[in-house]
Amino acid sequence: MRVLAMVAIVAGHVWVAGAGRPFLYSWHVPIFFVLSGYLWKQNRSLGREVKNRFRSLLVPYGVWLLVLGTVAVSIESSGGHFSPERLLHILWGGQFATGRPFWAIWFVTALFFAAVVFRLISPLPLLAQWAVAVALFVAGVYIPGHPVRFLPLSLGLSLPGIVFIVAGFTLQRFRSAIPRPTVTGSALLLASFAVISLRWSQPLDLKQLDVGTPVVSALTALAISVGLILLAEGVLGGGPFGRSARSDGTLGQRESGAGMERMARVVTPLAQASLTVLFVHPAVITVFYTLGLSKAAVFFLTIGIAWSVGLLLLRFPHSGPLTGMKPSG
Template sequence: MTAWAGPLTRETLYPWHVPLFFFLSGYFWSENRTLTSEVRSRAKSLLLPYLFWLIVIAAWSIAQLDVIGPSTFSRLLLGGSRLTGPFAAFWFVTALFVAAVLLRAVQRFPLWMQWAAGLVALAVTYAHSNLVAKIPLAAGVACACLVFVLAGRAFKKLRSRVKRPLLTGCLLLLGSACAIVADWSSYLDLKNAKLGVPGVTVVVAVAICAGMVLVAETLVPLAGPRFAAGVTMLARCGLLVVLTHALVLVILMQWGAAPWLVFAGSLVVPWLAAALVLRTPLSPLLLGTPRAGKPRSVRTDPLSTRT
């Protein structure tokens, strides 16, 4: 997996690329949904595509094996950090599901209790990362990631007070970059419950997410409605990319493709496929989002248009 795990991608992408999705889930959070409707909605938008692609890629993966044992199927059922190779990013989907449902379950309690729960989970993860990473379906990591969802929700409430969003966003990104270059912070490996420098790395990740939101909200509208529509379309395709890019990566590596081609292909191929699927009746099953052109409700999930 060197195309995705090299020093450049590790230092430039890993400090923020997964926390951003949790942060955006909080940023687009709807306060008036019930726990039952949260579970139902997230199951349709996250777990249904997860199960579909798990079965499809498992069939391909098992066909490549010379020996099949009980551990092969136990890894598929337990998920989380046990899934590697073509399943490398599957942990994220179950973690996002658990984090969203967990926040919905605790949002009736005072805000300080919600943050206390997230911070305790964060502390436990720092202290016992190996144990947390082994919890099935990345549920342990999801508890720690509750902090990112809470941060996104809190930032949404503060957003109207930011008078110069572009400048503020750039300063947040610049400050975060300086912290990383100065080695005050490190990258995150949330799949394996590695949270970098205690406290600092999480704060830097949140700052990057907030900065990106401010910059995007300022610049995307300036690019015109067509560009904004394109960004929305790519966002609706995101879940398929998450679930299938590692499969494309593995196949290209088996073919002996150059690292740059592996990196580019593992992005371009899934996104093109997702853009095509989005226009078919298979979109809810494969993408977790309604077919393009169908009426849809306000988006509260960075990987789905379902609420």
């Protein structure tokens, strides 16, 4: 599921505008938060949460920021376009780290802070979790001027993501009450795409703290995310992802036969490489756009190159600071 969502992220950065935008931006970022909640491990302490997320998110963020920032500053300086203010914006992150190749890095720190906040509220009863998450959602997106956007490293941008984590965790709690995931997931997807097609639900842009049509867009994002999860489980067989997932949150081997094991051997590395894809793909898109290629060509070439880089890095035992993965062995 993480692979599909990352493909949608790349597509959204290629086709920024146009008819396809509502069908991508309505779910391609929220689903990552929903998946985090769905795969949530209750027995982890706050300290362990911070340590794990620091290793898997903040360390790669820092390394890639250094790599991409060095290249960007060098290019801009040679062209006479660089300013100290630009460097400060890159280091501050969030909405301020804009332009090429920093389109997507805001999400990494936003996910870090959203996960840490949810760890703080996860001992609360489920209804209390929802109350806190909704309050943070409202504070983040509906206060005029969006003052939280000035907080460093996407701390403010993480606030709307917390409600999606709570939604994913709620699905985990009540997943056993959904006996026909394929039917339910398909129905949710069809209904969501109908609502989008009728323009009753506008797309979300969480980086801009734009949640589209009040309430409706958030519910549509949840419906698509849950629908995709249920449909994937119905097609693949077995229980919730949480019961057959690896400790790193990627799809693990199932006990349903050699076919599922072969699929897991393909899907797991692709999912593990997805963080690298997040960091690399804006630069790849930028290079191919300068060559005047069609959007379709840019999309497929970016998918191929960005994932190839991610998969290649996974082969090196000490690539964790770049990939966010634990060292093998």
